[in-house]
Amino acid sequence: MKSCNYIKERIDEADKPNLLSFEVTEHISECSDCERFASDRSALRMLVASGTRVSAPINFNVRLNARLAEVKVRRSFRWLGSPGYLRLGAATAGLVVMVFAAQYAGLLKDQSRLTDSRGQQAAQTPKPEQFGYPTLSPEVPRSSNLPVVAASGRRYPVYSGTTAPRARRGDLAVSGVAPASYLTAEDGGVVLVRGQNGDMDVQMPTVSVGAQPLLYVRASQRAVRNIGTSF
């Protein structure tokens, strides 16, 4: 004879409460406890199953189709609403705007300063000899894009391209010292700062933390001038 626990498990697991296996019916015919358990379970299961069965409302399909249409529209724009994509896009756009704004602000500032102060400062232009930097020797090959300039007893590679000088790295922050007339596109000069100048790396002597001499090469005179300090 099977144990009562085993029989109760079989009663509980029966697919239909009134369709019990032979071993269970045989057991409960002899065991009043299991018989009562089977009876209770059967009544309970029928009671639970007898609860109200609700149906979907008549307009179920209409409402479902309306919601589905909304979902389809939303799904067609889902790529736009992706939070990750949106965040990355916003960050990239913000960065691009900031970079362009900074560049345009700098360029406009340079342009106005150059235009306004050119006439005024032309008369006050310091002589090249004042700076004590050597004049480029005529034997420096003009075809070379990398003439070597001796300054303060050391030699530095210098970029001497013929394109208009691009105001970079605080060169105009010292415009009180730097003659604006040097910064013209016509003479093909270039302001040199420590670091990358175009495609050339320029090394400069550092005079203090964060400050360095700002050198200027004028193509027509081929002279190096100190036009101030770059910060």
Add this chain to the structure above:
Amino acid sequence: MAAVTHQAQAIELSGSRSIEAANDHELLAAIRDGDELAFQEIVRRYRNPITNFVYRMLDDYDRSVELAQETFIRVYTSASRYQANYSFSTYIYRIATNLAISELRRRKRRKTVSLFSPFTNDDGEAVEIDPPDLNILQDEALIRNERRSAVARAITSLPPKYRAAIVLRDVEGLSYDQIADALKLSEGTVKSRINRARNLLKEKLSAYI
């Protein structure tokens, strides 16, 4: 012209017949290919069982209809991801169960207190204080209604994990392995939960047994 119309109707009829005869997996494959009729057929087959199941879980008809519709929307939108490892009924009941349990959790977070269950037992579960009405009712319909509402209240007072298992088993008639698949549980756990749920229901419904 009439011949063309007749031919179109014939095609449509044969199409609808084939859709009605198709099994769930075939219908899902058709939905994946964008067949709206196949989706309508799935809805026709399962709208009542799913609505009833969610209603038994929530005891709130309007919300049950909304969640049943949400279930079908999820079936539609995830048809491409459906894998025919399980029966479709298991799959759709799993979606409905998850939605219903999420809804129950949302309600629990709102901390609504039922007037029927202002007390809790040692396990922190709501205890329904609902003494049976011992007066003899002459109207059989009233008795039936009273019994049905008592059963509904007893089921909704169960913890969600027991509730889902007992409704799927005793109301929807799913097998243990189908319930195990739907709830992502082992069969042993399902049996244990159903047994526990029945014991709790027996206590609550002792007046009606």
